[in-house]
Amino acid sequence: MEAPDLADAAVFENLTGETLVKQQGEINGQGIALIGMERCTVMIMDTSAYCYCKGLRDSRVLIGPCAGKVTLEDCTNCVVSLAAAGLALSRCQSLQVYAQVGSPVQLEACEDVGLGPFNAEYAGVEAQMAQGGMDLSVNGYSQVVDADGVAVAPDCWRLLDAAETWRPVEPAAEPNPEEYMNFGMPEPSLDAAALPSPVLPEPTEAEMYPEYAKWQAEWEASLLAKAEEQAKVKTENKKQAEDAMDTFFDERTDAKARRQAANRQVEEEKMTLLNNRIERGNEKPWESVTPIRAPRPLLRPRNPSSFSTPKLELVSNLNP
Structure with a gap:
């Protein structure tokens, strides 16, 4: 799927967490390109020649009556409400598209795409559709074909029930400061002391x-x-x-x-052992048989009156 020539288009790109609103007369039939937006709310409440959307993430988009084709490429987790002559989706995932289209929807390499009837309403939208020659009795959102015009089986897309009407809140006009701030403020005196320079906090060590x-x-x-x-x-x-x-x-x-x-x-x-010794010590010694030995003989002199004689005689102890 080739991208259109964006030389004469109003390009809005690289926005995060912002709200983009274009009222009637701001686009005035010019081409539109929405590129690289994340967590944004986009409300184009004006007519355009064509609209090319690429790289949209987690966003909600309203595209007013488009005389040509609206192309959604590489978009994920978005809710889109649009009115156009044709609609083409390529490499998109988890989209809910509520469309008023005059021809079948072209689908290429997409997953989890839901298609339902157009649900947006704002001042002048019906007049814009009539001005663009849209036939509201014909809506091809429920007819899905591939790039060759062959019908696509409903395995990567599904039909959605009619959703709650989206009525964008138009932002209030900013008041003109000159209308309510002309209080005739006095001019500062020439001798007034100059205001001191603001004291900035000391940067932290981590900074x-x-x-x-x-x-x-x-x-x-x-x-x-x-x-x-x-x-x-x-x-x-x-x-x-x-x-x-x-x-x-x-x-x-x-x-x-x-x-x-x-x-x-x-x-x-x-x-x-001690008890054995005590028992042995209690035995009567006289009851034991002891062998009797002969007494040892004693030597005595033959003549007791003469001690000079060295001769001795053997006497018995029994006969002194």
């Missing part, structure tokens, strides 16, 4: 040094991440230490129990 502010934010984020990591490591180390202490105390308790058991066994063995 003065954006790169530094960015680096500081990244540095603070890294410190926070490192602190979280250290806290996690600290928690893990604490848990490991607690587990090690539990293991140590369990092993020490088991070793202590084993030593106590071994000591009790040794004490029991000692008590058994």
